[in-house]
Amino acid sequence: MQHYYFSRHAKINWLTLDRFSNYSSEDLLNGAFSIHWESEGDHILEFRDQLEELSDEILEQRFSERIEFRVKDRKQHREEVDAGLFFNAPAAFADYGRWARNLTWTIEQCIALSMGRSPDVLSLDALRSAGSEALHSDFGREYIGRLEIAWNWISIGQLAETATPTEYLVWLNQLHLDFPPGLIQALEAFGNEIIDWKAQSESLTSQVEQLREEMSTLFQENQNWAVAYENLQTTSGGLIEELKERLGQAELALKVSGLDEVSNEEGDSPDPRSLKSLHKIVYAMAVKKYHFDATQDEWPAVTKILNDLELAGLQMSRKALRGHLKISAETAVKELGK
Incomplete structure (x- = not known):
């Protein structure tokens, strides 16, 4: 990572202090140091001159390497210090089963349990009483940071100072503040379900509106x-x-x-009675001579009659003949049906 916010001169000063001073990694990384130019000996000035001769790229590389070393050193030192602080003592770790039986927690109890510690041991007052090492430790800062978030929510009425364990764990989930799996397991063992009822209600309301x-x-x-x-x-x-x-x-x-x-x-239409009689005669002749059957789909008799008419030198269309035969058949049926 390029440290563009450091000038070349500042990097040389820092590397010189890193090499020859007794400042801790904490002080060097926090910038809590002072430079006394008049106290520098020849060996320090010689080291400065060597750094001045380096290119920007090589100087940056050395600076980054020493920064990385100091970060690791500070972390190791903090872990060693934290290991001896009160919140890392064996008795400081929480008994989740005991606290899962409570119907309500306070916000401080919630924060302590979310960090795996017993609320009887870890509290803001206990942290302050332990001194600056505890307050400025990573664990101490995390505890105070979570409390500040909680008090912010409480101040605007979005979180209660005392609530059920389920309500607090839902809140922790919502803010992506992790907590030990054992805490959930202990609560579920006593029949508590970690459900965000508010979110569930909003989701169901949205679904109802969509269905509507x-x-x-x-x-x-x-x-x-x-x-x-x-x-x-x-x-x-x-x-x-x-x-x-x-x-x-x-x-x-x-x-x-x-x-x-x-x-x-x-030609002209004959008398209806004469026409009726004529139809009867035509029907009788067609049936007897030409085997006419009006109930059939095809009438072969029509062709035979037309042939005989042609032999006699008479002309009649097939349609006209069929019409006469149809009327004759209807007249005969009516007559026979009486």
């Missing part, structure tokens, strides 16, 4: 389909009636056309 919107959309679509179906029925009903009317007109026109053709071929 979907139902409203479906209802509107259903109404649209109902209107479309009604319009289709109205339109199709009108079309069917129109088609029926046209079909009736076509059938009527066809009948009139057939009768006109028969009438045109035979």
Whole structure:
């Protein structure tokens, strides 16, 4: 990592102090030191001159290496000091089963338990009483930092000073503040579920609103389909009636056309009674001589009659003949049915 905020001169000063002073890693990393130029001997000045001759890249490399060494040294020193502090004593570690039986915790108890310590041992007062080593330790700063976050939430009414263990663990989860798995296991052993009911309620409310919107959309679509179906029925009903009317007109026109053709071929229409008698005679002759059967789909008798008419030098269309035979058959059926 490039230390751009350090000038070249500052890096040389720091490396000189790192080499020849008795400052601790803590002091050197925090900048808690002073430089007495007049007290530097020849060997120190010679070391400075050697650093001055280095390129910027090599000077930066040496500076970074010593910074890294001092960071590790400070960490090791802090761990050695922390190991002897009160919150790392064997009796300081929490008995989760005991605290899981409580219906409520205070916020300080919650923070202590979240860091694996017994609230009987770790508290803000105990930390202050232990002195600066405890207060400025990584563990001490973490404890105070969590308390400050908690008091901030409490100050605006988003967290209670006393709450159920479940409520506090949900809050810790929400803020991504870790805590020992054993704490959850102890709570669950006594039937506590770590559920964020507020989040659950908000989620369910959101789902209900979404379902309402979907139902409203479906209802509107259903109404649209109902209107479309009604319009289709109205339109199709009108079309069917129109088609029926046209079909009736076509059938009527066809009948009139057939009768006109028969009438045109035979001249003026005879008396109805005479025509009826003639139809009976035609039917009888067609049945006896040509084996005419009006119930069949095909009428072979038509071809035979047309052939005989042609032999006799007479002309008649197949359609006209079929019309006469049909009328003759209908007349005979009515007569026979009396």
